[in-house]
Amino acid sequence: MAPPRVLLLEDDPAVRRFVALALERLPLQLLPCGTLAEARALLEHTPVQLVLMDLALPDGSGQELLASLPTQDNAACRIVVFSGGVDDAALRRHLQSQGAWRVLAKPVGVGLLFDTVREALQGTLQADPLAADLPPAPAPEAPAQDPVMAFFGGGHGLYQAYLASCLAQFGNDLAQGDAAARAHDAPALQRVAHSLKSVLAMLGQPHAAQEAREIEAHAAAGATEAMRNGWQRLRQQLRAFMAQHTPPPRG
Numbered sequence: 001m002a003p004p005r006v007l008l009l010e011d012d013p014a015v016r017r018f019v020a021l022a023l024e025r026l027p028l029q030l031l032p033c034g035t036l037a038e039a040r041a042l043l044e045h046t047p048v049q050l051v052l053m054d055l056a057l058p059d060g061s062g063q064e065l066l067a068s069l070p071t072q073d074n075a076a077c078r079i080v081v082f083s084g085g086v087d088d089a090a091l092r093r094h095l096q097s098q099g100a101w102r103v104l105a106k107p108v109g110v111g112l113l114f115d116t117v118r119e120a121l122q123g124t125l126q127a128d129p130l131a132a133d134l135p136p137a138p139a140p141e142a143p144a145q146d147p148v149m150a151f152f153g154g155g156h157g158l159y160q161a162y163l164a165s166c167l168a169q170f171g172n173d174l175a176q177g178d179a180a181a182r183a184h185d186a187p188a189l190q191r192v193a194h195s196l197k198s199v200l201a202m203l204g205q206p207h208a209a210q211e212a213r214e215i216e217a218h219a220a221a222g223a224t225e226a227m228r229n230g231w232q233r234l235r236q237q238l239r240a241f242m243a244q245h246t247p248p249p250r251g
Contacts, residue, residue: 012169014199019052101120196209200238
């Protein structure tokens, strides 16, 4: 039996890397897409059993895909919305009425994501990995400020791999954010902040994550001056974090 196919619709490379790390112990084929257009093109010729989907995408909202799924070839697939800004109960009900099997609010810990995917694919996986293969979920009393426990189940290797992927992406985030701020492009800066707020929370940077959250809100409201001021503060925090975690060149 072929491994189940999981379509991951997510434009942020760091989040795609996190999902790949979280699910690497499951016998499945992960198919990453960064835009709605890529996902639609893939679904035209490739049946999938599960869709993990962000809502804020460069070419539209993931809700547009909900309207076209399930198709004839994907009638049995389940859809998990995996996005920030889905804490509103009315939005969750709307997404579920549109066909979402489950709604997860970013940032999501590795244990919850793993368990959700395993449950969604129950009966289609060739083998069910032992629970011991995955770092244990944090105990309720685990300190929220410890990102390794809060989001990576105590797995320091997973955290370090995720950190490395984030550091590789932050340069692009800074360039995109700077360009959007200079151009007073609120939608573009809103997309950058939307991605960074979850990433920074998972890296144990709650103040920077809150700054990104506020930039996203200012951008959505059209408050460009507040948005641009917030970006200047966030970029300083981001550069400081990068300097702290990037080893000096050898020699």
